[in-house]
Amino acid sequence: MRLILLGPPGAGKGTQAEFIINEFNVPHISTGDIFRKNIKEGTELGKRAKRYMDQGKLVPDSLVVEIVEDRLHEADCQNGFLLDGFPRTLIQAKELDLVLERMQVELDAVINIKVNPDMLVSRAIGRRICKNCGATYHVSNNPPQKEGVCDKCGGELYQRSDDVEETVKNRINVYVDETSPLIDYYGRRDKLVDIEGEQDITAVSQDIAAALRG
Ligand code: AP5
Numbered sequence: 001m002r003l004i005l006l007g008p009p010g011a012g013k014g015t016q017a018e019f020i021i022n023e024f025n026v027p028h029i030s031t032g033d034i035f036r037k038n039i040k041e042g043t044e045l046g047k048r049a050k051r052y053m054d055q056g057k058l059v060p061d062s063l064v065v066e067i068v069e070d071r072l073h074e075a076d077c078q079n080g081f082l083l084d085g086f087p088r089t090l091i092q093a094k095e096l097d098l099v100l101e102r103m104q105v106e107l108d109a110v111i112n113i114k115v116n117p118d119m120l121v122s123r124a125i126g127r128r129i130c131k132n133c134g135a136t137y138h139v140s141n142n143p144p145q146k147e148g149v150c151d152k153c154g155g156e157l158y159q160r161s162d163d164v165e166e167t168v169k170n171r172i173n174v175y176v177d178e179t180s181p182l183i184d185y186y187g188r189r190d191k192l193v194d195i196e197g198e199q200d201i202t203a204v205s206q207d208i209a210a211a212l213r214g
């Protein structure tokens with residue numbers, strides 16, 4: 001399956017990605033994770049991306065598209081993939097169309113996770129992530145068994161530097177201005193699957209699985 005996960009910051013894209021990649025056996029391509037890895041490793045790309053991410057702004061399209069195209073040409077993406085956090089602008093969506101055309105493949109679905117803005121802020125601020133395996137938790141909605149420690153691997157949990165209230169609010173505004181037009185873009189092509197993201201995590205996963213199995 002060739003899938004896109006669309007939704008505002010904190011909607012649950014990363015959380016549902018963990019479910020979808022296991023259920024449908026596709027690789028997870030998160031542009032946010034790619035940038036965070038580069039920041040951690042101190043690469044030139046990481047240094048350039050960090051300036052934008054810390055302010056809640058989008059990294060310029062030119063930096064993002066090339067990374068995704070390279071990744072989509074890797075062997076594990078030949079039978080499918082899950083794009084999480086890409087595309088995020090109309091320019092990125094049009095570039096992706098061209099990449100897929102060159103690969104002679106088509107998208108199966110764009111999963112649009114819908115959550116209202118007031119809930120997004122508390123979800124993002126309460127998020128904790130495992131330094132070691134990347135698993136996502138929430139201090140009250142989905143806490144680990146032992147505070148600060150990953151259930152899956154025992155790794156230490158941390159809070160993302162862009163998960164502070166002011167930056168989260170900026171990210172939501174950027175989503176409304178630059179990313180939400182993609183809902184129409186994919187809706188017009190009958191690719192869009194709307195998912196009610198305010199339910200609990202398992203119910204959201206069940207709805208996604210049911211929609212994709214048709
Ligand atoms: P990115 O890493 O993509 O972040 P985002 O889109 O802001 O999304 P989040 O990771 O914040 O949220 P999510 O939807 O994955 O939610 P999660 O599952 O973790 O991007 C970060 C930055 O990188 C951008 O701001 C930009 O600068 C840059 N960037 C990335 N891609 C780019 C691109 N294509 N172009 C330009 N720039 C780009 O869930 C959140 C919390 O809620 C968790 O704690 C979770 O446990 C909890 N939760 C999840 N689901 C539920 C539920 N159903 N009920 C209760 N709690 C839940």
Ligand code: ZN
Nearest residue numbers: 130133150153
């Ligand atoms: Zn872990």
